[in-house]
Amino acid sequence: MEVKKREADLDTQTPRKRQRTHKGTGIEELPDDVIVDILSRMSIKDAVRTSVLSSRWRYLWMSMSVTLEFHDKDIATRKKFRAFVKHVLELYNRVDGLVIHFSNTRQKTESTAIDHWVYSAMLKQVKRFELDLSADCGFHCSYEFPSFVKLLTQFHRDKYRQFGSMRSSLRYLNGFVSLRTLKLVDVDIQDEMVQYFLDSCPCIEQLCIRASDATKHLRVVDPLPNLKELEISDCCNLESLEISATNLASCTYQGSEISLPFKKTRDPFELTLGGVFCKSFVYEPNKHSSYSAQLVKLVLNLQTEDVQRESIKRTIAPPEFHQFGSLKQLELNIVSKVGRSLLFFTSLIDASPLLHEFKLKIDYLVSRPWYLDYEIKSMIPFPEVTPEEAKRFRHKNLKVVKMVGYCGCLSEENFLVHLLKNSPSVETIFIDTDCDYYSDHWDNFVVMYRLRQDGKYPMIKPATREATLMDNDVSKQFDSRKCEETVKSRHYSMGNNKLWTQFDARIHARILRSRFPSPIKFVIT
Numbered sequence: 101m102e103v104k105k106r107e108a109d110l111d112t113q114t115p116r117k118r119q120r121t122h123k124g125t126g127i128e129e130l131p132d133d134v135i136v137d138i139l140s141r142m143s144i145k146d147a148v149r150t151s152v153l154s155s156r157w158r159y160l161w162m163s164m165s166v167t168l169e170f171h172d173k174d175i176a177t178r179k180k181f182r183a184f185v186k187h188v189l190e191l192y193n194r195v196d197g198l199v200i201h202f203s204n205t206r207q208k209t210e211s212t213a214i215d216h217w218v219y220s221a222m223l224k225q226v227k228r229f230e231l232d233l234s235a236d237c238g239f240h241c242s243y244e245f246p247s248f249v250k251l252l253t254q255f256h257r258d259k260y261r262q263f264g265s266m267r268s269s270l271r272y273l274n275g276f277v278s279l280r281t282l283k284l285v286d287v288d289i290q291d292e293m294v295q296y297f298l299d300s301c302p303c304i305e306q307l308c309i310r311a312s313d314a315t316k317h318l319r320v321v322d323p324l325p326n327l328k329e330l331e332i333s334d335c336c337n338l339e340s341l342e343i344s345a346t347n348l349a350s351c352t353y354q355g356s357e358i359s360l361p362f363k364k365t366r367d368p369f370e371l372t373l374g375g376v377f378c379k380s381f382v383y384e385p386n387k388h389s390s391y392s393a394q395l396v397k398l399v400l401n402l403q404t405e406d407v408q409r410e411s412i413k414r415t416i417a418p419p420e421f422h423q424f425g426s427l428k429q430l431e432l433n434i435v436s437k438v439g440r441s442l443l444f445f446t447s448l449i450d451a452s453p454l455l456h457e458f459k460l461k462i463d464y465l466v467s468r469p470w471y472l473d474y475e476i477k478s479m480i481p482f483p484e485v486t487p488e489e490a491k492r493f494r495h496k497n498l499k500v501v502k503m504v505g506y507c508g509c510l511s512e513e514n515f516l517v518h519l520l521k522n523s524p525s526v527e528t529i530f531i532d533t534d535c536d537y538y539s540d541h542w543d544n545f546v547v548m549y550r551l552r553q554d555g556k557y558p559m560i561k562p563a564t565r566e567a568t569l570m571d572n573d574v575s576k577q578f579d580s581r582k583c584e585e586t587v588k589s590r591h592y593s594m595g596n597n598k599l600w601t602q603f604d605a606r607i608h609a610r611i612l613r614s615r616f617p618s619p620i621k622f623v624i625t
Contacts, residue, residue, distance in 0.1 A: 136160055167197030167228065182213045189220045197228030197281075203235040211243055218246055222275030227303075229276075230283040234311065244314060245289040248296070251275075280326075281306040288314035298324065305329065308352075313337055320345055322364075333374065353377060354401060362391040368426060369394045374401035379481060382448075389423045397429040404435050404465070404479040427452040431459040437476055438464050438507065442515040443490040444482045449519065450493040458498060460515075462505035487514060495523040502530040508608030520616060528621045531612075533605035 130138075139160060168188060175181040185200065198221045202214070214231070221229045233241045279301045289312050297304060298320065308331040309315055315335045320327070321344045331352035332341060338355055344363040353361065354374030369391070373381050378400050381388050430452060432445055442460070449458055465476050501519065506512055520526055606624060613622040 132160060165194040165196045166192060167199065168192065168195055169197075169199040171201040172203060173201075178210065182210075185217065186213075189217075189224075192224075195221075195224040195226050197230075198224075198226050199228070199230040199232075201232045203233065210241075214243055215246055215250070219251075222251065225275060225278045227278050228281040229279060230281070230285075231287055232283070232285040234286040240311065240313065241286055242313070243287055245284065245287050245293055247290060247293065276301050277303075279304055283308040284310065284312065286311045288312050290314050291317050294318060298327075302326065307331070308333075310334055316340075318342070320348075322346060324348070331372075352399075360387070360390065365391055365394060367394040368396035370397040371395055372399040372401070374403065378402060382482075385423065392423040393425055395424065395427050397431075398424075398427055399431040399433070401433045402435065402481040403433075404481065424448075424452040424455075426454065428454055428456045429459075430455055430457070431461070433461045433463075434482065435463045435465060436480055436482075436511075438466070438509050439511050440477075440480060441484045441486065441511050443485040443487065443518060446490055446493075446515070446518060446522070449495060449498065449523075450491060453495070453497065455495070455498050457500040457502070458519075459502040459504065462503070462512075464505065464507065487518070490518055493522050496525055498523040498525055499527050500530070501526055501528070502532070504532040505535050506531045506533050506605050506609060507535065508533075508605040513608070513612055516612065517615075520620070526620060528623065530623045530625070531609045532625050533602050533609065534625060535602065535605075 135157075170181070170185050170188075172178065172181045175184055181202070189195070189198075198217070200217055202210075214233070217231065233243055235241065276297065277300070279297070280303050282297055282301075282304065283306070285308070289309060291314075294309060294315065297307065303326055304324075305326050306329040307320075307327065308329075309318075310331065311334045313336060315332075316337050317340045318332065318338070319342045320330060321342060324345045325347060327345055327348055329350045330343070330345070330348055332338070333352060333354040335355055338358065341353070341358055341361040342363060343351065343361050343365065346364060346366055348366055348369070350370040350372075351362075351365070352372040352374075354372075355377060357376045357380045379402070381392075382400065382402070385392070430448060432448075434445075436442065442462075445460070449455060465479065501516070501523075503512065503516065516529070520529075609622070609624045613624070616622070
């Protein structure tokens with residue numbers, strides 16, 4: 101009973117008296133570094149709240165090591181966004197990562213603010229720096245990453261004057277020495293600056309250069325002891341690329357056809373390809389046999405093309421593939437037209453005897469009433485293969501098949517039936533039907549039946565038959581499914597004037613499932 105009484109007495113004490121009782125004990129005795137480490141394990145919002153505990157705690161949260169992420173869509177105007185980013189960067193002493201998404205940067209006046217973000221990342225010696233300036237409309241902002249001269253002038257003016265040579269003073273430019281991840285999207289960066297990051301950042305693990313018009317010649321060559329992931333995509337002026345990094349585990353290249361870029365890579369190796377180079381990989385496999393044997397995962401992005409400008413001949417069936425001896429995962433992201441045969445891709449599966457998982461993601465082109473059908477067909481990046489021409493094979497290791505963007509048309513059924521007949525080892529099939537109509541081309545000539553993505557708006561509008569549907573013109577007050585289907589049926593047809601919906605796709609998927617009894621498991625979403 102005495103113990104309970106003492107506990108009760110302690111609980112009924114006034115706050116000031118309790119404070120005197122516990123003075124000199126508990127968390128207040130911990131050094132600042134330990135408290136900051138504790139705060140770093142909390143959310144930024146909760147950590148800031150601790151500033152009201154005492155005068156000692158008031159500024160401790162500013163010493164936390166944090167990753168700051170900013171997105172201009174969360175703030176109304178560019179001016180407010182720039183001011184907000186600047187204010188927050190001034191508050192924090194330790195920043196582990198800085199991620200900034202700043203779209204629609206059409207004005208050259210923005211470059212000063214962006215330069216400041218780069219300098220801040222350098223000054224705070226961040227480990228992760230991501231700068232994404234891409235706009236939804238596809239406009240290239242033409243911002244150029246600061247050159248050596250800019251960086252040296254900003255932070256090392258005295259040393260630069262002392263040594264006189266830019267190259268000899270580079271060793272003092274060590275603000276990014278801790279950098280592990282660098283991702284630049286829609287940022288023009290010169291070749292020598294990319295080389296600087298590779299040479300002067302020994303800890304760098306991930307490097308992404310996407311949509312840089314200034315990048316022309318790149319060499320990603322050892323020694324790069326920690327580089328694990330590399331992406332070079334959509335650099336339209338790239339003329340040469342050499343990759344020789346034995347520790348590189350994953351690489352993404354999307355762009356023009358260049359001479360053999362992969363000189364030496366890790367075994368095993370994961371590869372993602374897109375653009376014209378991807379088509380070369382499919383239609384001219386002999387050019388890539390030196391490294392394709394090391395692949396354990398392959399992702400091919402076969403997007404739309406202009407056949408008149410296409411230099412690679414598309415054959416009815418690709419040549420015999422013998423080099424995918426290690427491949428275990430194959431993912432194809434393709435653009436097609438409803439009803440067009442998909443059997444062309446079974447040859448890739450047959451060429452991968454150890455393949456365990458196959459995924460096919462389809463974006464369907466849907467022609468507008470005034471757009472000629474043959475022009476749509478010319479944009480499809482693969483030839484049609486009839487069931488008679490499709491190769492017969494027997495795959496013993498394929499376990500999982502995934503089809504994303506399924507709408508329930510006959511070509512999808514033919515593909516899955518052919519695959520299952522030739523792959524008796526398949527155990528599970530995933531069919532994803534969560535798609536809708538979205539505008540994908542700026543000229544509004546083509547509509548995609550595709551997965552929902554950020555920045556894509558449904559091509560629906562409660563209007564008359566004669567009304568023209570424009571991008572981003574979706575009225576929230578007309579969102580019923582019935583209204584949407586009525587409007588879509590007035591404007592878009594998908595083969596024989598048939599409109600596929602998610603509901604129809606699920607019905608077709610269930611019918612297909614009934615044709616293949618257990619032990620094959622169908623998962624329909």
